[in-house]
Amino acid sequence: MSHPLAPDWLVEPLDHDALDPGVWPARAVRGEDGEIRIGGLSTAGLLEQYGSPLYLLDLDDVLERARRLEDTLSAALAVSGRTLRIHYATKALLAADVIRALDGLGWGFDVSSFGEWEWTRRAGANPQHIEYQGNNKSLHELRAALSHGVGQIVIDSAVEVERVAAVATELGISQEVMIRVNTGVHAGTHDYLATAREDQKFGVARADIPALAAEISRHQSLRLIGLHSHIGSQIVAPDGFVEATRRVLELYRDLQVDHPLTTLNIGGGFAIPYTSADPESNVEQIASMVGHEIDAFVTREGITLSTIACEPGRIVVGPAGITLYTVGTTKPVEVDYTTEAGSGVATRLYVSVDGGMSDNIRPALYGANYTVSLANRFATAPPALVRVVGSHCESGDIVIHDDYLPSDVTPGDVVAVAATGAYCHSLSSNYNALGRPALVVIEGGEARVAIAAETPDDVMARDLGLALGSLAAHPHSVGQETSGAERTDQA
Template identity: 45%
Template sequence: MRAHEAGALHGDIGSRGPAWLRTPVDVNALVPQLWPRSVARDADGALTVGDLGVRELAERFDTPAYVLDEEDLRARCREFRAAFPDEDIYYAGKAFLCRAVVRIIAEEGLYLDVCSGGELAVALAADMPPERIGFHGNNKSVAELTRALDAGVGRIIVDSFDEIDRLTALARQRSVRPRVLIRVTVGVEAHTHEFIATAHEDQKFGFSLAGGAALQAAFKILDEDVLELRGLHSHIGSQIFDTSGFEVSARRVLDLQAQIRDARGVELPELDLGGGFGIAYTTQDDPSPPHDLSKRLNKIVSSECAAAQLAVPHLSIEPGRAIIGPAVFTLYEVGTVKDVDGIRTYVSVDGGMSDNIRTALYDASYSATVASRSSSAPPILARVVGKHCESGDIVVKDEFLPADVRPGDLLAVPGTGAYCRSMASNYNHVPRPPVVAVRDGQARVIVRRETEDDLLALDVG
């Protein structure tokens, strides 16, 4: 679908020139792939989600607010579960984590990745079965590893020789044998932003394959025989649409597995290929459905195992933002509308980079729509910006909105379930928004709005 069909404009405006301004645009259209599945417009043109109108949500919970379509989240969990029935599917805690979400993904049969002591604390507080938790991180502390061992975390993905030493010492002290995977840096350049590409050599994660560190890590764990080495882990990045990188990654990591077998006579039973599957933030994004991903990844692993004369290991995947990202939109209220010399219109909302830093951090693209009504006004080129004292405080870089957009309108930005609330800040001492889950005409706060009292409670003077 072309961008103008949804009223979305992305990329450098100057390179397209005034032709974009002459393109017919339906500013009321909703592109299904961008929105949670229950989102629609009512007879007045206002958005509804889970059979509740956004005007009611704004009245009850104020703005800005993250709005979670709970049934959409559950449906995405089930789709991945159906597409990967024999694999372990790990939900990415770093994308968004709270006790309610932990309970949902546990009920839907998923596993959980955490990468800090705080994330582990939330998981345990929500009664996530510890054997279904994986613990990531490039610099896990002694306290974090101790807590993981004491809780009985199902697997720890080791990331350095220092960590192997720390974990080995702790395991000896406790007479336990934790299951571990080795994170392997396979040297694959994923087609994504450089800050979320994680398998090239020059970065902080994992053991280098090319330099031999990954093989030495496996030898060290096997020779010391304290940790239970279950397999290898590879993660090439995030927001990935092309599976060709997984093919290269699988080939390289399975070749390493064959080297371990040939040198030590041990065939590791597990393989985690990562994931980081992409979602649609704009109409230019074309994510693959879970069943297509399953077919491709299983074909890749089967063929590479056959070539290496290895038994097919038990596979784990990490879909990343693909589960929670599309299930949430952020609801704002417009405060100021400013035309800048006919170049574009700046639409300021009551949030910004404190609730969505991704545009400033990754140059991420988003879409937006007026959510409280429909409009018959012609489209104007707009930039949705926040209220913070930064010129880089941009929520949506370029979007067609109706020319009559005005203060008091509600504006909705889809695709904000991943990394928005989890990376939110109190910049300019702005309290963070709540997360409101909606299902079957009912709404409940699962993360409450911060208050000024919360900010002052940390300020001990």
């Protein structure tokens, strides 16, 4: 009988020490001592060396996933003389080690802010292989990108046409641009992850595309090379991808009469499993069906389409990462429940760890589910339904909404959360003045710090009141307090 407080999808594990290969990194195994190891390295040892909490990323796993994905996409999309251009979505995880590894495969990069642009460029990526997105690009960032030879600018609104054209004219260059199309296709994902609904900020409505393309053609400093579509994230069903592709191809066909288009970008958003109950990514079927739609349409309509582009992110880095935490406190909480089978009181075990929503905001932001496992030892007690929570002053500070851990999980234990390689570090913050954890990459059986952990001094460094010594200007600042008795006497 399942726990009355557990969601329907959650199944009590038969083997508490097993690591589902569909969820955990490929080189994550449990050693003879019960510790989880990645790339042959003890997670407990890494935690002791680099601090807790800790992001870990198996860079060898990232590269293997990238190669397999490229093979899959190439087989489906790089057909009939067309080429495939892959832009890694840097927003998933931005680190020089990741950029350099994927650059070594010949990949390009998708950026959507000045910070992502600078980080990617400084990591060594060829600016011509960078695609610049975003719905609010400033003159400053456009000037920086165009002056360094950015590959493509993705136009997201009519306002941007004049803005990009002005910068390109100023620099005396001809800049390649694409138009992001709001296809109106609903991806069947979380509302915040769906990026092609009509009533939201991304893209240009289909009805407005012809006029926008005509406006671009009036500027000698701009060259419209294609159309772009991205319908959302965590997509498993191929239907949305296929329908969006069909709608963009229809626009592409009509525009090519007057514009020398060459490129169609189908976006990204391929899903990954976060729990054993989640479906696999299904990228093979998605790519196959999208490829078939493109090939059939191009053949039927007789149009020219030489390049297919896409923007994977999460599927490359997400499954290759885990986060380690140290348990601080545990607390059994009795909860009243009512189900179809009856009502009563059941216990949920709250497990508090030394991180939380500052290092993984997705459970609070999206209600995202994750998988947790004891990392420093074998399970020695029956499973208990747990809610893993962080150290922040928020009731919504939840790392794991529902999962099972051994009922004897105790302060000092180490727990690992799977599939945190994407959108955890990149969405991290300093809420409650916590420093962000280190990101450690594992490559060839060795570990190194990719991004350093933040100390309390790092977190406070931007406070100029502290940096300029304002404490010394106040008689009751730290280190200069008078005692309570002295204050009373003075009063």
